[in-house]
Amino acid sequence: xxxxxxxxxxxxxxxxxxxxxxxxxxxxxxxxxxxxxxxxxxxxxxxxxxxxxxxxxxxxxxxxxxxxxxxxxxxxxxxxxxxxxxxxxxxxxxxxxxxxxxxxxxxxxxxxxxxxxxxxxxxxxxxxxxxxxxxxxxxxxxxxxxxxxxxxxxxxxxxxxxxxxxxxxxxxxxxxxxxxxxxxxxxxxxxxxxxxxxxxxxxxxxxxxxxxxxxxxxxxxxxxxxxxxxxxxxxxxxxxxxxxxxxxxxxxxxxxxxxxxxxxxxxxxxxxxxxxxxxxxxxxxxxxxxxxxxxxxxxxxxxxxxxxxxxxxxxxxxxxxxxxxxx
Ligand code: ATP
Numbered sequence: 001x002x003x004x005x006x007x008x009x010x011x012x013x014x015x016x017x018x019x020x021x022x023x024x025x026x027x028x029x030x031x032x033x034x035x036x037x038x039x040x041x042x043x044x045x046x047x048x049x050x051x052x053x054x055x056x057x058x059x060x061x062x063x064x065x066x067x068x069x070x071x072x073x074x075x076x077x078x079x080x081x082x083x084x085x086x087x088x089x090x091x092x093x094x095x096x097x098x099x100x101x102x103x104x105x106x107x108x109x110x111x112x113x114x115x116x117x118x119x120x121x122x123x124x125x126x127x128x129x130x131x132x133x134x135x136x137x138x139x140x141x142x143x144x145x146x147x148x149x150x151x152x153x154x155x156x157x158x159x160x161x162x163x164x165x166x167x168x169x170x171x172x173x174x175x176x177x178x179x180x181x182x183x184x185x186x187x188x189x190x191x192x193x194x195x196x197x198x199x200x201x202x203x204x205x206x207x208x209x210x211x212x213x214x215x216x217x218x219x220x221x222x223x224x225x226x227x228x229x230x231x232x233x234x235x236x237x238x239x240x241x242x243x244x245x246x247x248x249x250x251x252x253x254x255x256x257x258x259x260x261x262x263x264x265x266x267x268x269x270x271x272x273x274x275x276x277x278x279x280x281x282x283x284x285x286x287x288x289x290x291x292x293x294x295x296x297x298x299x300x301x302x303x304x305x306x307x308x309x310x311x312x313x314x315x316x317x318x319x320x321x322x323x324x325x326x327x
Pocket of ligand 1: 013014015016045075076077078080081082105106107108109110111112113115129130131132
């Protein structure tokens with residue numbers, strides 16, 4: 001079914017992720033190619049409420065493919081969580097005859113998009129942009145590959161100093177609710193342990209792994225710690241280890257916002273370009289209230305309601321492999 005859409009708005013929302021610019025570029029140029037007008041909304045829903053929109057030409061998106069962050073800026077908007085806020089935002093779209101909105105972000109941004117669609121009859125489509133890789137309906141989210149590359153680059157450097165001084169490093173990475181970054185980078189760096197929000201490991205489990213490492217004469221070790229893990233704050237974990245193993249020199253490194261920055265990887269540029277292109281194709285073919293994702297190398301449209309309510313379980317096998325290979 002083909003649908004008449006003339007004016008399309010685009011925004012980035014929630015946490016920024018490398019590749020968001022590449023997605024904006026793809027959406028903008030695909031829409032312009034098909035004769036549509038494109039309006040960039042600055043600062044996510046905040047800018048939509050404040051009427052901070054700019055009509056984009058192809059020149060506005062030149063030289064952004066390789067840049068991290070998002071040139072449209074991102075924000076978290078409290079007001080958009082209210083009916084009144086969304087009504088203001090919708091009015092600003094309607095006065096420009098904008099009939100469709102592309103939202104690049106994570107599950108919170110999609111929840112807001114769905115409400116806007118239901119309450120104000122605006123066609124919305126989501127593009128998964130978050131370093132956390134925590135959205136149902138796509139194998140990978142835009143930004144995840146770059147973030148994990150950034151993490152392993154840092155951990156490889158940490159490993160050099162860990163082995164020179166026989167130290168144990170706890171490396172905290174992002175992941176409040178999900179541990180994809182910690183799990184994949186733990187496997188990729190040969191970490192002795194991976195501590196995740198999804199697993200209820202105990203200090204006894206952790207201490208057992210450390211004793212095994214000592215028995216195997218491993219003198220330097222890395223443990224990947226996701227922010228939202230069940231053992232607690234990474235510094236408290238380090239204190240508990242020091243108390244149990246006074247002879248181990250324990251250090252903590254928090255990678256923090258370095259994980260969000262940097263030029264997007266090839267995988268993220270390709271994913272963002274393909275998903276941005278298919279977001280516009282989808283809208284033109286009548287898709288709405290869906291997220292465009294990629295599963296097994298195929299483009300899919302998943303209802304936003306499912307993308308935000310379902311979860312993809314972390315591959316337990318990956319954790320088993322990491323454990324066996326690190327011993
Ligand atoms: P990330 O995964 O990187 O954190 P996100 O899209 O989940 O990205 P959020 O901060 O959760 O980031 O959401 C971004 C914005 O979406 C919020 O600031 C708010 O404006 C809007 N939003 C989130 N949840 C809702 C909701 N329940 N109702 C309306 N709007 C919402």
